[in-house]
Structure formats: structure tokens, C-alpha cells
Amino acid sequence: MIRTSAPLDERGLDWIVGGIEEAIVLSSRVRVARNLQGFPFPGRAGAEERSEVLERVRTAAEHADSLRSACIWEVDSLDRVDREILVERHLISRDLLGDGSSPSRGALILADETSCGVMVNEEDHLRLQALVGGLELDAAWRQVDRLDEELGTLLPLAYHHQFGFLTACPTNVGTGLRASVLIHIPGLVLTKEISKVLEGISQVGLTYRGLYGEGSEVIGNFFQISNQTTLGKTEEDLIDHLARVTGKVIEYERSARSVLLREAPAVLEDKVWRAYGILRTARSLALEEMMNLLSGVRLGVSLKLLKSPRVETLNEILVRGQVAHLEREAGGRMNEHEADVCRASFVRDKLASDERDASESGRSAGSSDTTVADGPPSGGG
Amino acid sequence: MLCDDCGKEDAEVHVTSIEGEVMSMVQLCASCAAERGLAAESAIGEAPSKPPLLDFLGQLGSTSPAASAAGASEPCPFCGITASDFRSAGRVGCSQCYVHFESQLSGLLRRIHGSAHHSGKVYINETSDISDRLGQLSSMRRRLKRAIETEDFETAAKLRDQIHEIEVQA
Numbered sequence: 001m002i003r004t005s006a007p008l009d010e011r012g013l014d015w016i017v018g019g020i021e022e023a024i025v026l027s028s029r030v031r032v033a034r035n036l037q038g039f040p041f042p043g044r045a046g047a048e049e050r051s052e053v054l055e056r057v058r059t060a061a062e063h064a065d066s067l068r069s070a071c072i073w074e075v076d077s078l079d080r081v082d083r084e085i086l087v088e089r090h091l092i093s094r095d096l097l098g099d100g101s102s103p104s105r106g107a108l109i110l111a112d113e114t115s116c117g118v119m120v121n122e123e124d125h126l127r128l129q130a131l132v133g134g135l136e137l138d139a140a141w142r143q144v145d146r147l148d149e150e151l152g153t154l155l156p157l158a159y160h161h162q163f164g165f166l167t168a169c170p171t172n173v174g175t176g177l178r179a180s181v182l183i184h185i186p187g188l189v190l191t192k193e194i195s196k197v198l199e200g201i202s203q204v205g206l207t208y209r210g211l212y213g214e215g216s217e218v219i220g221n222f223f224q225i226s227n228q229t230t231l232g233k234t235e236e237d238l239i240d241h242l243a244r245v246t247g248k249v250i251e252y253e254r255s256a257r258s259v260l261l262r263e264a265p266a267v268l269e270d271k272v273w274r275a276y277g278i279l280r281t282a283r284s285l286a287l288e289e290m291m292n293l294l295s296g297v298r299l300g301v302s303l304k305l306l307k308s309p310r311v312e313t314l315n316e317i318l319v320r321g322q323v324a325h326l327e328r329e330a331g332g333r334m335n336e337h338e339a340d341v342c343r344a345s346f347v348r349d350k351l352a353s354d355e356r357d358a359s360e361s362g363r364s365a366g367s368s369d370t371t372v373a374d375g376p377p378s379g380g381g
Numbered sequence: 382m383l384c385d386d387c388g389k390e391d392a393e394v395h396v397t398s399i400e401g402e403v404m405s406m407v408q409l410c411a412s413c414a415a416e417r418g419l420a421a422e423s424a425i426g427e428a429p430s431k432p433p434l435l436d437f438l439g440q441l442g443s444t445s446p447a448a449s450a451a452g453a454s455e456p457c458p459f460c461g462i463t464a465s466d467f468r469s470a471g472r473v474g475c476s477q478c479y480v481h482f483e484s485q486l487s488g489l490l491r492r493i494h495g496s497a498h499h500s501g502k503v504y505i506n507e508t509s510d511i512s513d514r515l516g517q518l519s520s521m522r523r524r525l526k527r528a529i530e531t532e533d534f535e536t537a538a539k540l541r542d543q544i545h546e547i548e549v550q551a
Contacts, residue, residue: 035476038507040460044474052439123472138531144526146536148502158476159511163490164499166476171493175477175501205495232496234520236527292471 002062002109006071009083012091016315018133023302023311024250026182026222026318029090030140030239031129032148033167033176041168043122050105050121055113057120060154061109066147069112069348076103084324090131091115096122116143118151123168124176126151135246137179137239145235164231174231179239181246184212184219186299187256190268194360196364197252205229206245211291220291225249257303272300278352284337285344290321309354317350384410457481518547 015027035041039053054074061067075083075097088094091108096119098104103262110117114129128151130143158166164174172178186193210218223245227238258267275296279285285293299312300306317323321373326342329335334342384390390410458461458481460474467473467482479486491497503509503517521544528537 037476040475041472043470043472044460044462073437100468127437141522141530142536145502152504156506159506160499161508161510162474162498163479163486164501166479168472168474170473170489173490174494174499197492220505228493229496231490231499234501234523236523 001069002058002067002073003069003075008085010074011071011088011110012131013316014088014113014115015131015133016319017081017312018136023298024184024253025246026184027130027131027133028137028140028176028179028181030137030144031127032144032150032165032178032235033124033172034128034148034165035125035167036125037156037158039125039303041123041189042125043099043168053125054105054120056155057118057126057151057180058109060151061118061153064147064150064176065111066116066143066150067086067111067118069095069111070109070117072109077109077358080280080328081324085328088322088324089319091117093122097191112221112340114143115145116145117367124172126155135181135243135250137181137243137246141235141239145222172230175233175235177230177235177236177238178226179242180224180226181242183223183225183246183249184221184251184295184298185223185249185253185256185305186295187253187260189221191256191259193252194257197249199380201245201249202224202228203349204241204245217260219288221293222291222295232243262301268299268303269305270305272305276300276306276351279347281348282344284340285338285341286319286340287322287348290343290347294318309351310358313350313354317347319349334373337346384408384413386410386413455481514547514551518544521547 001274010271018027036053036056039045039049040054042050045053058072061070061072073082073086075092078086083092083097084168086108087094087097091110092106095110096104096106098106105121107120108117109120115129117129119127119129127362128147130140130147132140134141138155160166165176167173167176185194185197188197201208205228206223208218208223209218211222211224227242230238233241279293279297280288294314294317297306297309298311301309301311301314320329321343323334323339323343327344329346330342385407386409390412399517408510419537454464457474457478462474462478468545473479473482473486487497501520503513503520505513505517509517521540525540527536528540
């Protein structure tokens with residue numbers, strides 16, 4: 001039975017604790033676009049048709065094993081903050097919210113224990129998606145593939161013998177598959193190698209964008225890399241290709257980091273510790289500033305220049321330091337200035353609590369400078 | 382050197398694609414290159430980066446004999462989308478648009494994706510023919526192999542049973 005409008009709680013955040021070892025790749029995502037036969041695509045459909053699509057998908061979802069004890073959230077009946085929280089968690093796109101002029105009949109159905117689910121009535125009737133921590137494209141694809149098989153037997157899908165699965169935008173036709181990885185590559189940015197790498201990515205049929213998807217700026221050295229084409233190759237080929245290229249980018253990032261450690265250890269160390277110091281003590285933090293500082297600390301943790309905080313804590317701050325999450329926690333709407341103050345306080349508390357955990361468990365705390373300040377950094381050789 | 386596609390005309394366009402660590406080369410005559418959506422000067426890489434959508438939109442709006450013959454100037458009979466709707470939104474309105482605008486979309490898709498033929502998962506419905514069934518079988522075998530490689534034995538067992546069932550029916 002699919003539950004309706006359950007509290008969002010920790011929904012869709014399981015990626016935060018995955019892939020901790022490889023702090024370079026934060027998460028892997030796979031989505032496939034599908035449409036129902038016999039209905040105009042959502043952008044061309046009226047509210048009634050979109051309602052009927054939603055009802056059909058909801059009924060099918062009741063019978064899909066992958067969505068056992070799933071929850072559904074209809075965006076028309078969610079409050080503003082919950083909608084924004086879903087966007088901030090990358091569980092729905094802003095497009096799903098519609099323009100507010102008529103009921104969007106958009107919805108998210110999310111499995112109970114994973115971040116695998118379906119967005120209904122976005123640009124296409126169905127966007128099946130899975131989000132997994134670390135570089136785990138194959139695991140994400142398996143979840144989506146399984147859900148696709150289940151729903152495909154329950155719903156009549158729009159399919160063309162030559163073009164494959166049909167979508168509202170011709171750029172998604174065929175497999176309908178978009179696989180992406182969220183990757184943190186400050187080494188390549190600092191060594192100014194990044195433009196070469198991004199150019200290489202574009203030349204092999206992949207594309208990149210910022211943390212918040214299409215059209216968003218790159219902040220905090222977080223990039224999303226994804227396949228550009230969806231037709232003419234198998235789903236497995238598209239995923240393997242992205243995984244292989246991501247592996248190469250990780251390799252380049254590692255070598256950029258060792259160059260930095262070798263050539264400019266003091267500068268690097270200073271950057272990392274300053275970032276930590278500001279996050280740990282600031283009284284007002286804008287989102288972009290927080291993202292950039294988190295990037296510095298993440299680099300420090302990854303290079304073992306800092307022994308705390310944990311990568312998991314950094315991931316959590318990345319998500320919960322966003323404005324809708326802060327508003328939900330504070331229980332009210334905030335202006336920009338209030339949000340910056342609230343964000344700084346949230347970050348200080350998180351880092352302090354991580355430090356306490358670290359000292360209790362014997363990990364050296366990030367604010368204790370015994371590890372690196374007294375001698376050359378570990379990789380400085 | 383003769384064209385790899387038609388085998389008749391002299392090859393004028395040389396296409397080198399790199400996929401992962403595998404590099405492949407194709408020699409094409411001018412008309413086969415155009416067929417694949419490749420112009421001589423932009424024939425690099427596997428996905429030509431010229432904005433093909435805009436070119437297509439231009440074609441849709443034009444009154445060239447080819448466009449009118451294919452009915453592109455008529456609205457889609459199912460959703461009523463016209464060339465100008467498509468031009469402003471960059472989206473088609475329904476699955477029937479792919480049939481109605483098939484010849485133009487075929488060229489557009491080739492330019493966007495470097496191919497106009499789906500080779501992924503096959504979806505079987507009432508209009509599926511024998512080649513779809515064969516496509517489905519080979520896709521399932523491919524997925525079975527992968528499920529075994531990744532030790533996803535639950536999926537592998539399910540696929541093995543499904544493949545067996547289809548083979549028995551055939």
C-alpha cells in the first residue's frame with residue numbers, strides 16, 4: 001500500500017553515508033524517461049489528463065515490488081517548504097512544481113528504504129530514478145532497470161520500433177537514460193587543469209553542469225558529469241562509458257592533488273585550515289560561501305590533512321545547510337540575512353558535535369592542530 | 382577509397398570516433414555523410430555539437446517540397462502540435478508526433494545522438510514484430526550476462542526464466 005504525504009524526515013538521504021571512502025565522488029544517479037501510450041506528454045496535456053496519468057501510475061505502483069511500502073507526495077498538496085526540501089535533496093526537479101497557474105498534478109513516489117522512485121508528470125509522464133552514494137552507477141541502474149521492468153508490465157508505454165522509448169524532448173529519446181555522477185574536483189580547479197578535463201569530457205559524448213542541474217553554476221568545485229546522448233547505444237554501454245571516464249577524472253584529480261601537496265604544501269594546508277576555521281566559527285554564512293568552504297574542508301579530509309570532520313558530516317551539511325532545510329528546522333520563513341545567520345549556527349553545531357564524537361572515539365579532532373601544524377604535511381614529502 | 386556506407390561513391394568525409402579507449406574510423410561519401418547528419422567541416426567526434434534542434438526547427442517551418450510531402454506543415458493529428466509550437470517549445474506534444482514528423486525527426490535524432498536507431502532495451506507491445514522479439518531476447522541475454530558478472534543472482538534467475546519462456550513460445 002502506498003502511503004500518502006508521510007513526513008519527509010530522512011527520505012532520500014541514504015546516499016550521504018554511502019561511498020565515504022571515495023570522497024571524490026559524492027553520489028551516482030540514473031534516471032530513465034518513460035511515457036504512457038495514448039496521452040499527450042505532460043507539457044501538452046490538460047490538468048484532467050495529467051490527473052488520469054497520475055492515477056494510473058499510482059495504481060501500477062501499488063503492484064510494483066520495488067515500490068512496496070512506498071510513499072507518494074503530490075506537489076499540489078505540499079507546502080512550500082516541503083516542495084523546496086524535495087528539490088534541495090535532488091529528489092524532484094524544479095520543473096515538476098509547474099508554474100503555479102494550474103494544478104501540476106506532479107508527484108514523487110519514493111521507495112521506503114532506498115532513494116529509488118518515480119517522478120510523475122514532469123517533462124515526461126514518468127521519470128524513474130535512483131540515487132546512490134559514491135561511484136555506484138551500476139547499483140543505481142539495477143534499481144531503475146528493475147522498477148522499469150515492473151512498471152513496463154503494468155502500464156502501456158510509448159515506444160517506437162526504430163526510435164525506442166519516446167520522450168517529450170528529442171534529446172532523451174531511445175533509452176531515455178541519463179546517468180550522472182556528482183564529483184568534487186578541487187585539485188583540477190586549483191591546478192587550472194579543469195578546462196582541459198572538461199573539454200575532454202565533452203569530446204567523448206559526456207556533458208557537465210553544476211550542483212543544481214541544467215543551467216546551474218558550478219560552485220564549491222562540485223560538478224555533475226552525465227551522458228549527453230541517449231539513442232544508439234545500450235543502457236549498459238552508456239553507464240560503463242560514464243563510469244570509465246569518471247574513473248579517469250578521479251585519476252587526474254588524484255594526480256593534481258599530489259602535485260599540490262608536493263609543490264605548495266603550505267598554501268594547501270593554509271587553505272584547508274582556514275576553511276575549517278571559518279566554518280567552525282563564522283556567525284553568518286551565505287550558501288555559496290559555505291559550499292566553497294566545504295570544498296576546502298572536504299579536500300583536507302580526503303588528503304588526511306584534517307582527521308575530522310567525517311565525510312558523512314560534510315555531506316549532511318551540504319544538504320541541510322540549504323535554506324528550506326534550515327527553515328523547516330527553525331519552523332518559519334527566513335529572509336536571506338536570517339538564513340545566513342541560521343546556517344552559520346547550524347554548521348558550527350554540526351562541526352562541534354563531530355569534534356566531540358571524534359575525541360570520544362579517539363579520532364583527532366579537526367580543530368586540534370597536532371597532526372599537521374607541527375611538522376610537514378603527510379604527503380608533502 | 383569507397384564510402385563505407387554505400388560502397389559506390391568515393392569517400393570524402395573521414396569520421397573518427399573515440400568511445401572509451403576504442404577508436405573507430407569511417408570513410409563516407411558526401412551524400413552518406415549528409416545522411417548521417419555530418420558536414421565535412423564538422424565531422425569530428427561521435428556527437429556533432431552544432432545545435433541541430435534549431436536547424437530542424439528551421440526545416441519544419443520551411444515550405445520545401447520534402448517537408449510538405451512528409452506532412453510536416455500539418456499539425457499532429459493526435460495532439461494538434463504544429464511546427465511553430467515545436468519551434469517555440471523545443472518539445473514534441475505526444476508519441477504520435479514521432480510518427481507524424483518521422484522523416485524530419487529521424488534526421489534530427491541522427492544529428493543529436495549520432496544515430497537514429499535504438500539499440501537498448503526493447504519494449505514489447507501489441508505492435509511488436511519478430512525483429513522486436515529477437516531484439517528483446519538479445520537485450521535480455523546481455524542483461525543476464527551482466528547480472529551474473531555483478532553477482533546479482535536474483536535478477537539473473539528471473540531473466541533466465543523469462544528467456545526460457547520466450548524461447549519455448551517461439
